[in-house]
Amino acid sequence: MSKVGIIMLKKITELKTLCEQTDGVQLKLNEDTIQSGEGVKMFYHFKGDELIAYLGVYYFGSVGEVCGMVHPDYRRQGLFSALFKEACDAVPDMGIKTMLLNTPAQSESGQAFVKSVKATYKMTEYQMKWEPQIIPAASEAVSIRQAEEKDRQFQIKLDAKGFSVPVEDAEQFLNAERNDPSTITYIIEWNGVPAGKIRIHSNDDQKWIYGFVVSSDLRGKGIGRNALLLVLNQLQQENAEVHLEVEAENKGPLKLYESCGFKVYHAQDYFNFPLS
Numbered sequence: 001m002s003k004v005g006i007i008m009l010k011k012i013t014e015l016k017t018l019c020e021q022t023d024g025v026q027l028k029l030n031e032d033t034i035q036s037g038e039g040v041k042m043f044y045h046f047k048g049d050e051l052i053a054y055l056g057v058y059y060f061g062s063v064g065e066v067c068g069m070v071h072p073d074y075r076r077q078g079l080f081s082a083l084f085k086e087a088c089d090a091v092p093d094m095g096i097k098t099m100l101l102n103t104p105a106q107s108e109s110g111q112a113f114v115k116s117v118k119a120t121y122k123m124t125e126y127q128m129k130w131e132p133q134i135i136p137a138a139s140e141a142v143s144i145r146q147a148e149e150k151d152r153q154f155q156i157k158l159d160a161k162g163f164s165v166p167v168e169d170a171e172q173f174l175n176a177e178r179n180d181p182s183t184i185t186y187i188i189e190w191n192g193v194p195a196g197k198i199r200i201h202s203n204d205d206q207k208w209i210y211g212f213v214v215s216s217d218l219r220g221k222g223i224g225r226n227a228l229l230l231v232l233n234q235l236q237q238e239n240a241e242v243h244l245e246v247e248a249e250n251k252g253p254l255k256l257y258e259s260c261g262f263k264v265y266h267a268q269d270y271f272n273f274p275l276s
Helices: 001-021 031-036 080-095 108-117 149-162 167-177 223-237 251-259
Strands: 040-049 050-060 063-070 098-104 122-128 144-145 183-190 192-203 206-214 239-246 262-274
Touching: 001 031, 001 050, 001 144, 031 040, 040 149, 040 251, 040 262, 050 080, 050 167, 063 080, 080 098, 080 108, 144 251, 149 167, 149 183, 149 192, 149 206, 183 223, 192 223, 206 223, 206 262, 239 251, 251 262
Parallel strands: 063 098, 206 239
Antiparallel strands: 040 050, 050 063, 098 262, 122 239, 122 262, 144 183, 183 192, 192 206
């Protein structure tokens, strides 16, 4: 990361801390993506040397996820609206067709902004943290192994069908993940046959589970639960702090995670904003 990039990340982190302490919320700014320098387009406003407004568009495929913040002393001056307009003008050239606006569920200013731009509610996502405990033994029929090149099409099909995204977006996302040294993808096997996948992202002392999906024709056999037990056992041996995100209305996975020891600690709301 360049010296300029390091300084910018430091200023973003400082502003984030101030906003979180002032508002009593947690902002999802994906600092690891900012640090990588890939997959994000940043818009910002300074007053002198002080960063007072930031908006990031985190993208893959045709969707750009938007989140940001404004210094508490400089709100209600149109700063975020100006950054949002700048982003909306810039991102179509990147192939982005829809903005997905992200705000903490408890953020009054965030909720007011999405309402002002007439974005439509899409979903609420829970952030969950695992409470270490005794982990039951997993079924011997289920195993995990690190993904290989031969698994490429299997992963793309799983993501496209499991997360209802275009195949092109799933392929682009996989390409980005393969170039990320902080992420490992595991293939879940059931009796030696590929049945799903799960990704682990390292962020300092935290491990984030995501991209977790089992083939639709193999669900209901306990494959997902047993794969999760294998992963938790591995991460517990590493003394890792384990987190994940799940859509609030996705009752099946939510119930699974809760039964395995995960607790909700934060909620993020997402809103669609078409650019066309």
